[in-house]
Amino acid sequence: MKSRFAPSPTGFLHIGGARTALFAWLWAKKNNSKFVLRIEDTDKERSTQSSVDAILEGMDWLGLDYDEGPIYQSDRTERYNEVISELLTKSKAYYCDCPIERLEVMREEQIAKKEKPKYDGCCRNKGLKNGVIRFLNPIDGDVSFNDYVKGEINISNSELDDLIISRSDGSPTYNLTVVVDDHDMQIECVIRGDDHINNTPKQINLYEAMGWSIPKFAHVPMILGSDGSRLSKRHGALNLLSYRDEGLLPHALLNYIIRLGWSHGDQEIFSVDEMIQLFELSSINNSPASFNQEKLDWINQSHIKTTEVKVLISNLKWHFDQLNIEINNGPNINEVVDALRDRSKSLVDMAQSCVMFYNDFKEFDSIQADKFFTKESKLVLVDLLINLKDISSWTAENIHSVNKGICESRDIGFGKVGQPFRLAISGDGKSGSVDISAQLVGKEKTLHRIKMAIDYIDNINS
Ligand code: GLU
Numbered sequence: 001m002k003s004r005f006a007p008s009p010t011g012f013l014h015i016g017g018a019r020t021a022l023f024a025w026l027w028a029k030k031n032n033s034k035f036v037l038r039i040e041d042t043d044k045e046r047s048t049q050s051s052v053d054a055i056l057e058g059m060d061w062l063g064l065d066y067d068e069g070p071i072y073q074s075d076r077t078e079r080y081n082e083v084i085s086e087l088l089t090k091s092k093a094y095y096c097d098c099p100i101e102r103l104e105v106m107r108e109e110q111i112a113k114k115e116k117p118k119y120d121g122c123c124r125n126k127g128l129k130n131g132v133i134r135f136l137n138p139i140d141g142d143v144s145f146n147d148y149v150k151g152e153i154n155i156s157n158s159e160l161d162d163l164i165i166s167r168s169d170g171s172p173t174y175n176l177t178v179v180v181d182d183h184d185m186q187i188e189c190v191i192r193g194d195d196h197i198n199n200t201p202k203q204i205n206l207y208e209a210m211g212w213s214i215p216k217f218a219h220v221p222m223i224l225g226s227d228g229s230r231l232s233k234r235h236g237a238l239n240l241l242s243y244r245d246e247g248l249l250p251h252a253l254l255n256y257i258i259r260l261g262w263s264h265g266d267q268e269i270f271s272v273d274e275m276i277q278l279f280e281l282s283s284i285n286n287s288p289a290s291f292n293q294e295k296l297d298w299i300n301q302s303h304i305k306t307t308e309v310k311v312l313i314s315n316l317k318w319h320f321d322q323l324n325i326e327i328n329n330g331p332n333i334n335e336v337v338d339a340l341r342d343r344s345k346s347l348v349d350m351a352q353s354c355v356m357f358y359n360d361f362k363e364f365d366s367i368q369a370d371k372f373f374t375k376e377s378k379l380v381l382v383d384l385l386i387n388l389k390d391i392s393s394w395t396a397e398n399i400h401s402v403n404k405g406i407c408e409s410r411d412i413g414f415g416k417v418g419q420p421f422r423l424a425i426s427g428d429g430k431s432g433s434v435d436i437s438a439q440l441v442g443k444e445k446t447l448h449r450i451k452m453a454i455d456y457i458d459n460i461n462s
Contacts, residue, residue: 001188002068003028004036005059006178009051010043012239013058015291016193016223016231019257023220024191025064026258026279036185037069042177044074058240062250063272068185073177080172083180083210084133084165092209093165096123097131118161133166135176135206143201148218148281150194155201163202175199179206187215191281194219218281221288223260228290235291247346248296249315252303256296260289269302297345304344309334312341312350319351323359330358331440339436353430357440361427364456368429377420378457380406384421385450394443396435403435424453 005021007013013021028035037059041047056070087093096119103119110117124136142156165176178199182190197219207214225235232238243253255270262285264270264278304312313333320327327333336357337350344350364373387402403417410416422437423429425446431437438446 001028001031001033002036002186003031003033003189003191004038004182004185004187005064005066006038006040006181006192007055008040008043008046008174009048009055010046011051012241013055014231014238014240015243015257018058018062018240018253019223019260020191020193020220021059021064022062022254022257022275023218023279023281023284024189025066026276027189027191027218027281028067029276030279033188034067035065036071036187037066038071038181038185039069039073040174040177041072041074042171042174044171047074054239054241061241061244062254071181071185073181076177076181077172079184080177080180081170084172084176087135087165087209088133090209092136093133094124094126094136094162095128095131096134096162096164097128098122116159118159121162124162132164132168134162135165135202135209137162137202137205143204145200145204145214145217147197147200148189148216149221149284149286150197150219151286153197153200157205160202160205165206175202175206179203179210179212182215183207183210183212189216189218189281191218191220194221218284220284221261221286223257224288224290226290226292231291235293244318245348247319247348247350248300249303249307249312249347251307252300253296255303256299259295259299260291261285261287269299269306301345304341304347304350309337309341312337312347316347316351316354319347320354323351323355325351325354325358327354327358331442336440339432339440343432353432356426356428356431356437360445363427364423364453365428368423369456372419372423372429373453373457373460375457375461377416378454380410380412380417381420381424381450381454381457383410384417385447385454388438388443388447388450391443394439396433396439399438400435420453421450424450 003024005024007017025035027033039052039055041052059066084093106120107117119134137160138157140157142154144152144154146152163175164173166172200217204214223231225231244250251272254272254275258270258275258279259268262279262283270278316337336354340350340353344353383406384402387405388399391398391402403414403421406417407414418434419429422431422434425431425438425441
């Protein structure tokens, strides 16, 4: 038993594709089956290597591992030709040399008569030896199948076209290759976007013409933008990898996309193991789901709070590289991440908050400095320098006692100490608890940065 994800490398791996991949992956995990990644690259003009790379990188980032693949259709041309020859031999396919102009006129006339456009079968009995090759679709009867998501579907053969299975340059088309592959790769359940549902009856006829058993099908509804229109760039990132760049945890994105059109009671937050345990194709909602950025951010934040520190760190690595953060140059990263997780909106936010612990800075944010580095705050910073120097055990509690002592001796509120202190150690004033931050920055660097702040104030006042 196997399932598969079969993207065409003609664009980015987008969020809709990722959701189809997730459903197929979950089905395989749940059924102890194998999961196949197949790259459908027979459209030579539109397929690109960068798109293949983006698919592979996206699958890897999401942790959607495959047991077989990536298998490239472009490596299987011989096999497709073998099947096309067999169909010709069995008189289940025929050559057609109808000029495009004729097909266009026919199409326009059919549309004018409000008929469904389809080839009229003109070349069926001509016994031609060249041109495109068309599948001889049965004329009578109908095709029925029971889709896991859409339910019972029934289409009359009279509505189906004699579809082209081999182009004039001899290259096989999607409907042929997908059937050959799903048969050869023993795919038990074909899970794909519902934009393919009209292809399925034609494909079923192809399976029957070859005498092959027919897989099960699940056609997954589209993801729409928040305004109900087709998801596009203006609704947010289309390329899956830009969600990584924006600071999402991969399992948070999986959690979000599984909830788009699939539910388990009122539960919102799922671990990957829970998804595997609870997922059922039959509970996928049959109506299109709308993308909602706020919900995605909320789910991401929830996972940041609860994800194991070591998993957070491995997902932060990419962001650390972007910010040139070298975690060996500072405090224990486990402690830093643990201190930051509750107030981090995303991994980007968290990585930015890590900068102060690992990277030195030469300047203070000027807007913040105008506000918090005043003549009065210089006195506080001098107090801090003197008293912090004396701390022998550099803990957040002891740092807190120093802060408190200064507030009391100068009879000022915590903000009057905390704000200049925070700006001095962070450079930009953005940090959580100043005591914990100073502890993590370390004694030496904290004292050095306070000195820098004092010099800064002296300079502007000189
Ligand atoms: N290659 C097709 C696509 O990317 C999917 C085909 C299928 O899953 O059957 O839309």
